[in-house]
Amino acid sequence: MSDERISYSALKGMSADELRARLSAEPGRSAALVRAAAHNGIKSAQVVFGQMLLDGTGVARDAEAACRWFVIAADAGSLDGVNMVGRCHEKGWGVPCDLAEAERRYRAAAGDGHAWAQFNLASLLVNADDFAADPARALHWFVRAARQGNPKAMAMIGRFLEQGWGRPADPVAARRWYRRAALGGDYRGQFDYARTRYEDGAAEEARVWFARSIEAGVPDFCRLAAEGLSASGDPALQAIADRASERVRQADAAQAEAERRAAQEMAAARAAARSSRPRRGFGRWLRMR
Template identity: 55%
Template sequence: MADDWISLATLKRLGVDEIRNRIAESPQSAARWVQAGALNGLVNAQLAWGQMLLDGTGTARDAATALRWFGIAAQAGSAEGLNMVGRCHEHGWGTPVDPARAADFYRQAAQKDDAWGQFNLAGLLLAGNGVPPDRRQALALYVRAARRGHAKAATMVGRYLENGWERPARPAAARRWYRRGAEGGDYRGQFDHGRLLLAAGRREEGLGWMRRSLENAVPAFCRLAGDGLRTSADPALGTLALLALKRACESGTAQDQRAYATALAEGLGGLAQPEAARAAFAQARRIEEHDRLARSTDEAGAARRPSVKAAPRLARAIRALLGRVG
């Protein structure tokens, strides 16, 4: 291992451009250089290395070690490190699920004005998960995070205002907040913004935002959206439902594949597509057979896979590392 050691002096001597080139070579190369920054005490590299361990990017997935690196960054005063330790406790990444401990770390990150810490603490308060439910405090945190540009928080403020949580409903204000979430890239905000535009008679604009949402959303959201939209008599919404069910298939489950196949066979959003439906049903059967074989080999010890939504934070952390060593 000594021959592989990359010192802080080496990192500084190479400079930003050369390190960027080496990181871009491959995930394995990125892992080596980001780990080097972490071992040399660069906080942003510690965050990036923890995320790479969590995702299994360029290295074996190791959630427990990822948690330790997030903890090291947190001890150095990193708000993002505190937030990521909280996420590990909330989701059981490398440690037992403990939402109360997660809330403690989120609260510390929020006190440092970290928008993700504010957003995640608000989610626990809204659900009463690990902490007493407190919708009013959750709203205050969502507003603070949204004012810092957090798109998902803006969507949640819109939801409060649309549904009249903790205060009278204000539909016009809800539309403004949903728009902020949508323009910030939050797929839920895009869907809600489009939904309200459609209800207001701005059909093409509304359908466009809803389509954009489904093109960006995770499979679980697409599954719910597809189930909700497929009952509409509007052909345009039927077409969106079909798109949503297709995107839901990215979950890799036979259930989602069968739902999409059924929609194709029924002609959701237009004409029936029997050939495409048969292909989708065949894919569902292949997934079922694969799952059956996988269960027979006893994969119960496989590590939990963390959310892929963390990938953008990895990219930001690597960019920040490059700035630190330049």
């Protein structure tokens, strides 16, 4: 499926069921549809296609191209796009790392009510050198994001309350926020809620939440969780730690396979490009004869 075969009128004419069916197809076909929508000026598609390029979903991974699509969406007024441009500058995805520019982008979207930009801005402030001087700046944005239902922000509010950042520690309130984050699906919130329940003596409930956090967590989180759970000396928690280590191994293997396939595709593309070049030297020899 190519971009040229999907016009704007065709996209507008697709029913919701047809769009869902096409987007649930194999990644390559889904990417073609999203790419077409992005080229036709649909802002949400521009952000989604940028994410596909960033992740390598259905297309070759290309962080620079991803950032360009985020910028296009942001310039068209997409708050999701503005937030993702901020992420690119914070993480160095396709552009040089520039925390000042990341903060500027986050503030722009956060001020207009974008929950993820509020969370990202707060996280940036937590990691800033002057965080300890005024923790309330970050907490303000975590609270605004949490009020919109962002579970990661809820988990961070729990961390503030447990650690006593900028105010007296309140372990009871921290547990309430961790529980809200856990119920909202945040794996760090699930782990922290499990940790506090384990400390309270509710070992069985804690194990359930520890296990959920491992299944939902990213590889880096699972790696750290495995270390922490192993250190407990509890055989039941060791079994969960072993599962966390297994998930890390699976993710590493999947990443290695993705890199191998990407290298093969790049080599094939280069070989195809070489084979399509005209052999001018031989033609000149024929003309000289």
